[in-house]
Every structure is written in C-alpha cells, then in structure tokens.
Amino acid sequence: MRTFTIFERAFKAFRDNPSLSKLMVVCTVSGGGLLAFAETRPFSGSDSVPKKKVVVLGTGWAGTSFLKNLKSSTFEVQVVSPRNYFAFTPLLPSVTCGTVEARSIVEPIRNIVRKKGINIEFKEAECYKIDTDNNKVYCRSGQDTNLGGEEEFSVDYDYLVIAMGARSNTFNTPGVVENCHFLKEVEDAQRIRRTVIDCFERASLPNLSEEERKRILHFVVVGGGPTGVEFAAELHDFVLEDLAKLYPSVKNLAKITLLEAGDHILNMFDKRITAFAEEKFQRDGIHLKTGSMVIKVDDKHISTKERSTGEVSEIPFGMVVWSTGIGTRPVIMDFMNQIGQTNRRALATDEWLRVEGCNNIYALGDCATINQRKVMEDISVIFSKADKNNSGTLNLKDFQEVIDDICERYPQVGLYLKKRQMRNIADLLKSSQAEKQGTELDIALFTSALSEVDSQMKNLPATAQVAAQQGQYLANCFNRMEECERNPEGPLRFRGTGRHRFHPFRYKHLGQFAPLGGEQAAAQLPGDWVSIGQSTQWLWYSVYASKQVSWRTRALVVSDWGRRFIFGRDSSRI
Amino acid sequence: MRTFTIFERAFKAFRDNPSLSKLMVVCTVSGGGLLAFAETRPFSGSDSVPKKKVVVLGTGWAGTSFLKNLKSSTFEVQVVSPRNYFAFTPLLPSVTCGTVEARSIVEPIRNIVRKKGINIEFKEAECYKIDTDNNKVYCRSGQDTNLGGEEEFSVDYDYLVIAMGARSNTFNTPGVVENCHFLKEVEDAQRIRRTVIDCFERASLPNLSEEERKRILHFVVVGGGPTGVEFAAELHDFVLEDLAKLYPSVKNLAKITLLEAGDHILNMFDKRITAFAEEKFQRDGIHLKTGSMVIKVDDKHISTKERSTGEVSEIPFGMVVWSTGIGTRPVIMDFMNQIGQTNRRALATDEWLRVEGCNNIYALGDCATINQRKVMEDISVIFSKADKNNSGTLNLKDFQEVIDDICERYPQVGLYLKKRQMRNIADLLKSSQAEKQGTELDIALFTSALSEVDSQMKNLPATAQVAAQQGQYLANCFNRMEECERNPEGPLRFRGTGRHRFHPFRYKHLGQFAPLGGEQAAAQLPGDWVSIGQSTQWLWYSVYASKQVSWRTRALVVSDWGRRFIFGRDSSRI
Structure with missing residues (x-):
C-alpha cells in the first residue's frame, strides 16, 4: 500500500x-x-548450431514488443505482417481529427529491428493459412501487384508466434461493413478525418435543405468504450475549436451522438469516471443514447432498438464510427477450427502463452486469451503433491513447501486472498478448518477451502498494455530458453513431474486513461485510484x-x- | 491554477x-x-450598392494569390474548387519521398480567406461548364456522396476568374494514364511515396527471380524538366540515405532512369546548370537517357524510340513517373470551343488577363496564355497616334509623347532594345534613320525600324511564379476598379480612343531553382546569373x-x- x-x-x-x-x-x-x-546488446551466438526458425505474424503491440525485447541470437526470425510499421494505436482517436498526424505515430518495423544485431527479416504480406502438420505458414502479398502468381509464398517455422490482433466486431449487424467507419488501423483514422471534412464541405454546398444539412453533419459513434468516447470527445473539440471558425454558416447544425447498448459509457471504469464523463458530454452537447442497440445501418440512416421498450427508431446520419469491440480474424478462425478450438472468440493459450494443443505455437495480444487452469480441475493432484507422505491428510507444515507454487500456478488464489483480505493460503485453510478441531486437513476439507477461488478468474482486457507485456514476457522466455531448459524456473508441475521451464505470464495493470476532450482526462490507476481533470x-x-x-x-x-x-x-x- | x-x-x-x-x-x-x-486590411465598403459577384474557379497559385490580394469589399466572392486547400506545389517532389510531409505544404483556403473581412465563400466542387450567355458556371461536388442529385448547382457571376490550372500532358501516348504516376496534385505525391515503399517491399518478397527484383526496383522518370529532375534526385537521396539501410538485401538492385526526348535535361536553364546536373546524375548513378521518346507503356514495360536512329527498345520498370509538361483540362477545352478559341493549348487572354472575346471573364495561371499584341499588327495606328498633326511624317519630338505608351503596351519593344543594347526607342529610330538624312520618319521607315521587334515575344512559362504574379496583378485591378474606371492609368489605346483602365500585366522573373539532390541545387537568377552548389x-x-x-x-x-x-x-x- x-x-x-x-x-x-x-x-x-x-x-x-x-x-x-x-x-x-x-x-x-x-x-x-x-x-x-x-539499445540491445546482442549475445554472440555460435554459428555451429543451426538456428531455430521463429516466425512472428503481426507487427502490432504484441509482435513489436516481442521483437524489441528479443535478444538471443540463437534464432532466425522472420516477421510477416501486412503493415511494414508499428502504429501507436492509443493515439488513433487523435489522428482522426488531426490533433496528431498519422505519420507521427508509426515507425517502420525494419527500423525497429535493424539495430538489434540479430537476424530478423521482414516480409510485407498477410498470412492466410497456418499448417501445423508441416510447420509452415502460407502468406500472400497484400499489394495490387503486377507480380503474376509470385506474390504467394510459404515460410517454415520451428516456433510460431501469432500476434495478428483482431478485427472490429460488427455482431453481424446488417449494413455495418458497408456504411460505417472503424477505428482499428491508421488508414481508418485517416479516412475518418477526410470524411469529417467531407461532411462539412458537403453541408456547405448550395441547394440543400436544412434537414439534409443536419443529416450530413450528424456524427454517430457506436460504442461507449474508451475508443468511442475518446473519438467523440476529439471530434467535439475539432468542431468547436477549428471547424466552427471555418464553416460559420453550418456550425450550428453539427451534432454528435454516442450510442451505447449498456446503461452507461466507460463501464469498465470506476463509476466516478463514468459519471464525470457523462456529465461532461452533456455539458458539451454530445448527445448520449444509452441502452439502445443498433439493428441495421443503411447509407443514410442507422436503426436502433431500445433495450427496455423494444422501440425501434431511425436516426439520419452523415458519418458513423463503429467501435464496439473486437472480433476474430478469418485466418485465426480457420486455425482454431483446424486445431479443434471451435466456437471461441480467440485462440486459447496456456499461462505460458502457448496455444493449447500446439507445442511450438504461441499466441499473444488481441487474437488470444489465456485459458487459466482452474484450481478445482486439479484439486486432487494439488492435494497429492502437497501430501508428500501420502498420509491422506495435510498439515500446514506439509503445505508450506508448495504454497508458493500453487500461488504462482493458479494466480486466482492470490486474487481471492486479496479480496478476502487474507495474508496467505494458511489463513484460508485455517478459516475453513476453524469449524473443526485438529490441524490436519483431508481432501474434502481442502476442496471446500479452495472451492470459491476460481470465481476470481478473469480474462485479460484486449488492450495495448496486455499485448505489450505479453510480447515482452515471451521474448524473455525465448531469450532464456536454453538456460531454462537446463534449469527450469517455473512452478511445480502439478499434473506432471518436475517444474515448468518458465514462470507463467502475469499481467501487471498499470492503469488506464480515458481522455474526455477539452484538456480533461480521466485515469484509473492500480488500486482503484481515480484521477480526473x-x-x-x-x-x-x-x-x-x-x-x-x-x-x-x-x-x-x-x-x-x-x-x-x-x-x-x-x-x-x- | x-x-x-x-x-x-x-x-x-x-x-x-x-x-x-x-x-x-x-x-x-x-x-x-x-x-x-x-496582412490585408479590408476596406469598409458601403452596403447600399449591390455588390458585384465575382466567381473564382480554382485554388491553386493563381486563384489563391488573387484571393489573398483582393481587398475591395465591393465584391461578393464565390470560390469553387475541387480542393479545399492551397498546395505549395514546388515542394511536391519533396513530398514524394517524405522529405516534407504532404500536410505541411497545404493550407485550407477557408483559413486563408477567413481573416480578410470581405465576403468570400468557398464551395468544394468542380466547375464542369461555363455558360457565357447567362453568366453562370455549373458545378458538381467531387465527393462520392449520398446526396442524390443535389450535388450539382450553378453560380451566377458578374466577373469570372478562371484559374483552374492544367493537367498532365500524356501526348496521347498509349498506356500512360493507366500505368504511370503523375506529379501535379498532393495525392499524386502521396501515391508515389507509397508506391516507392511498395516496390521495395515487393522486391523483398521471397520466390522472385533476380531479374524480377531488378524490374520492380527500376524507377523511370519521363521528362527532364525541373520537376522530373528534382523527383529523380529526391528519390536517389531517399534510396541512398534511408531505404538502403532498411532493405540491405535489395539495395543494390535499385536503379533510377531519367528519360528525356530532347538532347539535354533542364533545357530551359543555362547550359552550365544543365552540364552540372548531367554530371552530378552520372556520378550518382542516375541513368540518363536523352533523345528518346516514349511510344507506349504497359504494366511492366515502357517502350522508347531513339529520335536519332528510330530504334525501339523496351525497358522493364517497377514505377514510372510521367512529368512531361501540361495539357488542357476538358472543361477549358469545352469553353475554348464555345468562345471560338479552337485548337489552342490554353485560353488566350489579352495583356490585362481578360479572355479574348469575353468582357467579364479573366483567365490566369496554367490554363491561360497572354496573347501579346504584335507591333506589326498595329503599326499604322501607332504611327497615326504619334503623328498628331497628320503630317505623314514623324520627328522625334512628335514621338516623345507616345514612347512610354508604346513601350508599356508592347513590352517586346523594351526587350528588343535591351537585346540590341539601346537606351530607348529614339536610338532605334535613329539607327534606322542613319542611312537617310533628315530627322523626319515616314511610315515605311517607321515600320522597318520596328520590324524585328515582335521577334522578342515569348509565352510566359507555366510556373507558380507567373500564376502568383498574375493573381496579385488581377486582385490589384479589382481593388482599384472603380477608381481606375474614373481615372484610367493604363497606356494609350492605339486602336481606340482614350486610355486603358489599367497597366497591362508585366511578369517579373525572380529566378528559378533546380534542386539536384545531395544538398546541391542550381539556381538561375535574373540577369542570367547562375549559382550552383x-x-x-x-x-x-x-x-x-x-x-x-x-x-x-x-x-x-x-x-x-x-x-x-x-x-x-x-x-x-x-
């Protein structure tokens, strides 16, 4: 504290x-x-051993963080991505209105890896198929080329790192893909910027009715998450501070509406932040429509349905920005089907970011979720590992040796303790033991003591922060792969024998910002500490x-x- | 706080x-x-008189310069242009390689006119028809709109200022429009920049033959004028200074070829500059191919024909930039047909920038040329104006009164004198008179004295400098229109009576630059003064x-x- x-x-x-x-x-x-x-000082690896081939798919937060932190020269790295640059995506909403230029937030990936002194090659292409049987990925150049069929190629891998991110989720709402803007790529932001100007220019043309001008200058943002909120705020500032001066005849017709299906915007933030943001938007004249779901979009109207009343209404618009969360890329979907992970939103990995069912494939960032192992699944093996003398009962002394391993392997235990304000597992066991006399625990008591621990398991949010930490974690694992092969440093393998090679990935939340426009921002920092203004x-x-x-x-x-x-x-x- | x-x-x-x-x-x-x-200080105009409607077509150098210099509030100005900004086009070659960002060279036209305090409205649209009978222009929004038919409109004018510029001239060479890049608009420069990167990324893909990689990295520039030369130089610097580091595997395959139909590049410059540029390009490894005309372009090859031998050869390329001069925009072509100016490259105007045959239409910049009046056409009226007493002969004293008017009305006289190193017309007359005795000139002698004067007439180059000066000149005329209506300040009307309202437009050449890359540039300054380095x-x-x-x-x-x-x-x- x-x-x-x-x-x-x-x-x-x-x-x-x-x-x-x-x-x-x-x-x-x-x-x-x-x-x-x-600067990263490369190790001088011996060339006698053939280098392991690492293929990295994607140059977003996860992929770039992996590449930046990779230091071991025992790998030969190939990077495949349709974008030859890394983009600082948290600034995309600023790019939509020209507060920051697009080129200011991108850095060529070749530039990032160039000075590392280790063997990293980049190919500007999109992976369209992963072949786990042959350890190959199939790629295709995204350019409108005059290359004939030569734009397709395959790359062999020993280790594959999938960091392809996600795409925008339309929830299959009709008309969204055709009529809405998304805000995931740099190009999206540039397109939105042009469209905002286009709307103002269009509304300034003669021969239009007042109603039509109002429609053209109605900007609708779907999704009250941090991105949607920040974009709405940026747009409001852009209109107020800059466009109003240049388009005096139509400035009063411009309107911004934020649609949110839930009851509040920024619902992943503290209530104080939500309340502040909602109040600020009201003061600013940004129209907030919560509790309404979008059911259809055509070229001029967006249809919404009130969740409470079921009432359907049609809103005319000039531009819609769709920012409602992320969906799965088709190539990831294919890959999940191939490895039997059907009906999932993202690739399931273990706590070491390894794709479940694949030994040499890692997935990180928005395209993956960590499938945290439940304590309850392993309760008997945990018990038997702790009960070294096979007595069928545990005393606290027996237990002391494996406590750290349990806490590391099952981080939900730690979260549960924190929530219950206990110091360590001993307290937890004691509390359940209190009813009974004696100091010995049998398996039933042990199970009941830990029975609610798994309720603390949460998926990590799909943020840049998580992706960057995962990339860094994985690079560190790769850097020390040989070393940890010899001296495993991870927790005890409860299901198997020995220890895990590495510590499992542990996310450290450093806080989250929500810029609200007008030089006001909100931040939620670790420990539920809130700062606004x-x-x-x-x-x-x-x-x-x-x-x-x-x-x-x-x-x-x-x-x-x-x-x-x-x-x-x-x-x-x- | x-x-x-x-x-x-x-x-x-x-x-x-x-x-x-x-x-x-x-x-x-x-x-x-x-x-x-x-800074422009607007006059406070009275609102009692109905304001004259001025329509300005185009926001390039000429149009913007006109708008910037217009101060009289007796006009109501409408600006119609497909671009809502002014672009500093001389920096376009720098934008192609990212030496300067596109957004750094553009300024919204609304911003430029906003602070003037006079009534200027802007419409983002393209004029597609000029109707001189009804004093109307017809315009259309260039946006992919969902406006129905409402994107078309017409604007009435009392005075029309045509400053629409020109388009690239392909000389109807087959395949040029489909396969070449131009370098006239900001978007062109951005597209070229992307294509250069694309070529390097494409050439870095696996599965390509060495020959194919070489083709992809062959950049061809057609046209050895200042733009083409500057682009070739910029590209060379970009490859050498930046891309070579990021694409080490293909850097040696990149090649730049400059094709020029004439015998030398930069042929409008002094020979010393041409020689320096050609030598520098040779040192830099930029391949110069002069005397060869392009006869065809397909998606991978450009076909050229040697002017001397007629030999045809095919050059494989990855990107072609076409920069061979300017052609007429279709709407200008239509307008020329309508007013009887057929088979011309550009709109003919008089020395006051008024379109010939139209009283209230002005044309300036690249879409127009000044049709300078020949002395020989007017020789008899000039003689009779000078010969006030109708004696049939002139003596120098008679002449003294009209000398200034002649020199102003027919600037070629001044140029001729300068070339012959004479002080004034008196010298010219004397030199032709020297053969004869006496001090009186008859019409025959007068004609012979001035017979070679018209050889000095030249069209103005299609440069930003000319356009900007024309815009400024015309704005000054508009600013003083009422005043000069009352007190004409121009030269004597030789064909008519009285004086012209305004001084005719006179171009003042301030010099021209040719940047050659590697921090070297050449400049030709007035007085044939050359500076290189x-x-x-x-x-x-x-x-x-x-x-x-x-x-x-x-x-x-x-x-x-x-x-x-x-x-x-x-x-x-x-």
Whole structure:
C-alpha cells in the first residue's frame, strides 16, 4: 500500500500545484525515452548450431514488443505482417481529427529491428493459412501487384508466434461493413478525418435543405468504450475549436451522438469516471443514447432498438464510427477450427502463452486469451503433491513447501486472498478448518477451502498494455530458453513431474486513461485510484509521449501537440 | 491554477489572434518570411450598392494569390474548387519521398480567406461548364456522396476568374494514364511515396527471380524538366540515405532512369546548370537517357524510340513517373470551343488577363496564355497616334509623347532594345534613320525600324511564379476598379480612343531553382546569373520557407527539414 500512498500524495501535489505536472511531463518524457532507447546488446551466438526458425505474424503491440525485447541470437526470425510499421494505436482517436498526424505515430518495423544485431527479416504480406502438420505458414502479398502468381509464398517455422490482433466486431449487424467507419488501423483514422471534412464541405454546398444539412453533419459513434468516447470527445473539440471558425454558416447544425447498448459509457471504469464523463458530454452537447442497440445501418440512416421498450427508431446520419469491440480474424478462425478450438472468440493459450494443443505455437495480444487452469480441475493432484507422505491428510507444515507454487500456478488464489483480505493460503485453510478441531486437513476439507477461488478468474482486457507485456514476457522466455531448459524456473508441475521451464505470464495493470476532450482526462490507476481533470490530461500527455516506440515518433507527437496548441488542427482534405 | 490559466490564456490568445503567434515565430524563425506575409486590411465598403459577384474557379497559385490580394469589399466572392486547400506545389517532389510531409505544404483556403473581412465563400466542387450567355458556371461536388442529385448547382457571376490550372500532358501516348504516376496534385505525391515503399517491399518478397527484383526496383522518370529532375534526385537521396539501410538485401538492385526526348535535361536553364546536373546524375548513378521518346507503356514495360536512329527498345520498370509538361483540362477545352478559341493549348487572354472575346471573364495561371499584341499588327495606328498633326511624317519630338505608351503596351519593344543594347526607342529610330538624312520618319521607315521587334515575344512559362504574379496583378485591378474606371492609368489605346483602365500585366522573373539532390541545387537568377552548389541549396531552403502561404505551413516545412536531418525519412507504408 505504501506505493499507492506515494502516488496519491504526488497527485494531490499535482492538483494543488499544477505546474508540477508539467515538470513531470518533462521527466517522464525524457525518462521513458531513455528506457525505450536502451539499445540491445546482442549475445554472440555460435554459428555451429543451426538456428531455430521463429516466425512472428503481426507487427502490432504484441509482435513489436516481442521483437524489441528479443535478444538471443540463437534464432532466425522472420516477421510477416501486412503493415511494414508499428502504429501507436492509443493515439488513433487523435489522428482522426488531426490533433496528431498519422505519420507521427508509426515507425517502420525494419527500423525497429535493424539495430538489434540479430537476424530478423521482414516480409510485407498477410498470412492466410497456418499448417501445423508441416510447420509452415502460407502468406500472400497484400499489394495490387503486377507480380503474376509470385506474390504467394510459404515460410517454415520451428516456433510460431501469432500476434495478428483482431478485427472490429460488427455482431453481424446488417449494413455495418458497408456504411460505417472503424477505428482499428491508421488508414481508418485517416479516412475518418477526410470524411469529417467531407461532411462539412458537403453541408456547405448550395441547394440543400436544412434537414439534409443536419443529416450530413450528424456524427454517430457506436460504442461507449474508451475508443468511442475518446473519438467523440476529439471530434467535439475539432468542431468547436477549428471547424466552427471555418464553416460559420453550418456550425450550428453539427451534432454528435454516442450510442451505447449498456446503461452507461466507460463501464469498465470506476463509476466516478463514468459519471464525470457523462456529465461532461452533456455539458458539451454530445448527445448520449444509452441502452439502445443498433439493428441495421443503411447509407443514410442507422436503426436502433431500445433495450427496455423494444422501440425501434431511425436516426439520419452523415458519418458513423463503429467501435464496439473486437472480433476474430478469418485466418485465426480457420486455425482454431483446424486445431479443434471451435466456437471461441480467440485462440486459447496456456499461462505460458502457448496455444493449447500446439507445442511450438504461441499466441499473444488481441487474437488470444489465456485459458487459466482452474484450481478445482486439479484439486486432487494439488492435494497429492502437497501430501508428500501420502498420509491422506495435510498439515500446514506439509503445505508450506508448495504454497508458493500453487500461488504462482493458479494466480486466482492470490486474487481471492486479496479480496478476502487474507495474508496467505494458511489463513484460508485455517478459516475453513476453524469449524473443526485438529490441524490436519483431508481432501474434502481442502476442496471446500479452495472451492470459491476460481470465481476470481478473469480474462485479460484486449488492450495495448496486455499485448505489450505479453510480447515482452515471451521474448524473455525465448531469450532464456536454453538456460531454462537446463534449469527450469517455473512452478511445480502439478499434473506432471518436475517444474515448468518458465514462470507463467502475469499481467501487471498499470492503469488506464480515458481522455474526455477539452484538456480533461480521466485515469484509473492500480488500486482503484481515480484521477480526473486537467492534470490528468497532462499525465496522459507525459505517459503517451514516454511510451513512444522511438525518439522520432516521440519528437513528432510532442511537436504535433505543440502545433495544435499554436495553429489548431488542419482541415485540408488530403 | 495560476500557471495553467496563464498558459491557457496564452494559447487562447494565439488561437484567437493569430498575428500574435506570427509575432512569436518571427522571434524564432529568421526571415524573408516577413516579405511573404502581408496582412490585408479590408476596406469598409458601403452596403447600399449591390455588390458585384465575382466567381473564382480554382485554388491553386493563381486563384489563391488573387484571393489573398483582393481587398475591395465591393465584391461578393464565390470560390469553387475541387480542393479545399492551397498546395505549395514546388515542394511536391519533396513530398514524394517524405522529405516534407504532404500536410505541411497545404493550407485550407477557408483559413486563408477567413481573416480578410470581405465576403468570400468557398464551395468544394468542380466547375464542369461555363455558360457565357447567362453568366453562370455549373458545378458538381467531387465527393462520392449520398446526396442524390443535389450535388450539382450553378453560380451566377458578374466577373469570372478562371484559374483552374492544367493537367498532365500524356501526348496521347498509349498506356500512360493507366500505368504511370503523375506529379501535379498532393495525392499524386502521396501515391508515389507509397508506391516507392511498395516496390521495395515487393522486391523483398521471397520466390522472385533476380531479374524480377531488378524490374520492380527500376524507377523511370519521363521528362527532364525541373520537376522530373528534382523527383529523380529526391528519390536517389531517399534510396541512398534511408531505404538502403532498411532493405540491405535489395539495395543494390535499385536503379533510377531519367528519360528525356530532347538532347539535354533542364533545357530551359543555362547550359552550365544543365552540364552540372548531367554530371552530378552520372556520378550518382542516375541513368540518363536523352533523345528518346516514349511510344507506349504497359504494366511492366515502357517502350522508347531513339529520335536519332528510330530504334525501339523496351525497358522493364517497377514505377514510372510521367512529368512531361501540361495539357488542357476538358472543361477549358469545352469553353475554348464555345468562345471560338479552337485548337489552342490554353485560353488566350489579352495583356490585362481578360479572355479574348469575353468582357467579364479573366483567365490566369496554367490554363491561360497572354496573347501579346504584335507591333506589326498595329503599326499604322501607332504611327497615326504619334503623328498628331497628320503630317505623314514623324520627328522625334512628335514621338516623345507616345514612347512610354508604346513601350508599356508592347513590352517586346523594351526587350528588343535591351537585346540590341539601346537606351530607348529614339536610338532605334535613329539607327534606322542613319542611312537617310533628315530627322523626319515616314511610315515605311517607321515600320522597318520596328520590324524585328515582335521577334522578342515569348509565352510566359507555366510556373507558380507567373500564376502568383498574375493573381496579385488581377486582385490589384479589382481593388482599384472603380477608381481606375474614373481615372484610367493604363497606356494609350492605339486602336481606340482614350486610355486603358489599367497597366497591362508585366511578369517579373525572380529566378528559378533546380534542386539536384545531395544538398546541391542550381539556381538561375535574373540577369542570367547562375549559382550552383550547397549554398544554393541553402538559398533554396530560405526562399521556399519564406514563400509559404501561412506561418503554420512555414513552421511545419522548416520542422520537416529538421526532422529529416535528424531522423531521416519515414518509410512506413501509410
């Protein structure tokens, strides 16, 4: 708890004396930069052993983080991705309105891997098939080429790292793909920016009725998650601060509506943040329509259905941005069918990010979820591992030796203890034992003590933070693969014998931001600590600047922010 | 909160009162910028008289320069252009390789006209028909709209200013439109940038033969004018300085070829510049193929014919950029047919930029040429105007009164005198008179004295400089229209009576640059003064920075140059 107190105290200081937050921007920017720039010193691997082939699919957060952290020169790495760059996706909403330029948030992947001194090759292509029998992936160049049939090729792998991300989820709503904008790729953001300008130019044409102008300038955002909310806020600022001056004749007709199927926006955040955001949007005149589901979209209207009343209404629009969460890419779907993981939203992996059922395939980022092992599934083997003398009962001493391994292998145990405010498993066992006398536990008592632990299992959110941590984790595993093969460092194998090679992946939540426009942001930091307001926006600036992948993008993003303060956002239609 | 408030207030001040930010940049950026920027102080016009409607077609150099310099509030101005921005086209070759970003060279036209305080409205649409009978232009929105038929509209005018520019000239060579890139619009430059990266990514794919890789990395530039040469030089720098590092496996296969139908590149420049450029290109390994005409282009090959031998050869390519000069836009062609100017390359105007045959239509920039009146056509009326007493002969004294008018009305006279190194017309007359005794000239002698004068007539080049000067000239005419109606300030009307309202347009050549890559540039300045080398490149930087249309673009362009020096050019494919 000490750290939190420090955090809290620091924030109080920021609130009372906001110039401090600017100081922090400077410190974080330079500090984070140093971290980001720390050059990787390659190990000098011997060339006598044939190198293992690692194929990485995707150059998003997970793939790039893996590549940045990979140091072992015992691998020959091939990267296949339809995008030859890494994009800092949390800034995509800023790109939609020109607060930040598209090129300021991308860095060529070749540039990122170039200075590492290890063998990494990049191919700009899309993987369309994974062949686990032959350890091959089949790829195709995405370019409109004049290459004949030569744009298809296959790549062999010894280890495959799948980090292809996800696509937007339309929930099969009719008309969405044809008539809505998404906000997943850099190109999406650029297209939205052009469309916003287009709408204003179109509404300024003569011969249009007032109603038609209103329709064209009605911007609808579907989905009240952080992306949808941030886009709505950005758009509101863009219209208010920049476009209103340039399009005085139509500025009063512009309207932004945010549709959310749930009862509140930002429902993954603390209630205080949700309430603040909803109030701010109301003040700003952003129309919030919660509890209504989209059932159909055509080229001019979006049809919604009230969840409570079932009432269907048609809303005319000029532009719709669809941001309701993620769905599975077709190639991942195919692959899941192939390996028997049908009817899932994402690839299931174990706690070491290995795809279930495949020995040499890893999946991370948005295309995967960790299928956390349940304690209840393993309760008998856990008991028997603890009961070394096979007495059929456990005393606390027996148990002491395996406690750490249990907590590491089944992190839900730790979460459950934290929730119940217990210090360790001993407390948990004691509490269930309290009813009975004696210090020995049999399997039934043991099971009942742990029976509610699995309720604490949660899927990780589909965020950049999770993907980046997974990439880093996996790279560290690869870096120490030989070493850990000899000296396994992971927890006890409860079902098998010996130990796991590596510690399982453990996500460390560092907090989440929700920029709300008008130089206001909200942040939910670890320990349910909430910060809202202008100083949080400055914290946002400093964190996002420090997290940039290169000094180039850092300099560009910061100068874009400066440019926006001085000159406003550009509205040229290019 | 004090610090924030100051900050905020400062930014708000910058945004609301842009001259402040300009002041700030003045302190930091040095500059000829001051010269380029002239704030316009609108006159306060009376609203009692109905305002004359001026329609401006196009927002390129000519149109924008006209709008920037228009100050009279006696007009109601409508601007129609498919582009809602002004682009600083001389930097387009830099945009193709990312030396400068596209957005750094564009400024929304609404932003340019917003602060003028006079009534200027902008419509993003393309004019597709000019109806001189009804003083109307017909326009159509260029957007892929869901507007039904409402995207078409007409605009009435009292004065029409045509500044629609030109399109690329393919000389009807088959396959050019389908397979070549042009370099006239911002989008063209962005497309070229993407294609260059595409070619390098494509060539890095497996399964390709060495020959195929070579083809893909063969960049062909057609046209050895300043644009083509600058693009070839930029591309060479991009490959050498940036791409070679990122694509080490294919860097040696890249090749640039410049095709020119004439015997030399940059043939409008001084021979020293041409020679320097050709030598530099040879040193750089840019393949120069002069004297060969392109006869056909397909998707992989460009066919050329040697002008001297007639030999036809086929060159495989990955990308072709076509930059061979300008052609007429279809709407201008239609308009020329309508007003009887058939079989011309551009709209003919008189020396006051008025379209011949139309009283209230002006044309400027690349879509127009000034049809300079020949002295020989008017020789008899000039003689009779000079011969006030109708004596049939002129003496120098008679002549003195009309000399200035002749020189202004027929600028070729001045050029001829300069070429012959004479001080004034008196010298010219004397030289032809020398053979005869006496001081009187008859019409025959007068004609023979001026007989070679018309040889000095030249069309103005299709450059930004000409267009900008024409726009400024025309705006000044419009600004003083009422005044000059009352007190004509132009030269004597030789064919009619009285004086012309305005001085005719006179182009002042300020020099021309040819950047040659590798921080080398050539410049041809007035008076045939030639400058070549690195210092010229720095002159180029300073002139181009100072000529920017706004402080925003100036700051962006300069920071782009800095960014390129520090971080290189970005090769992300977006």
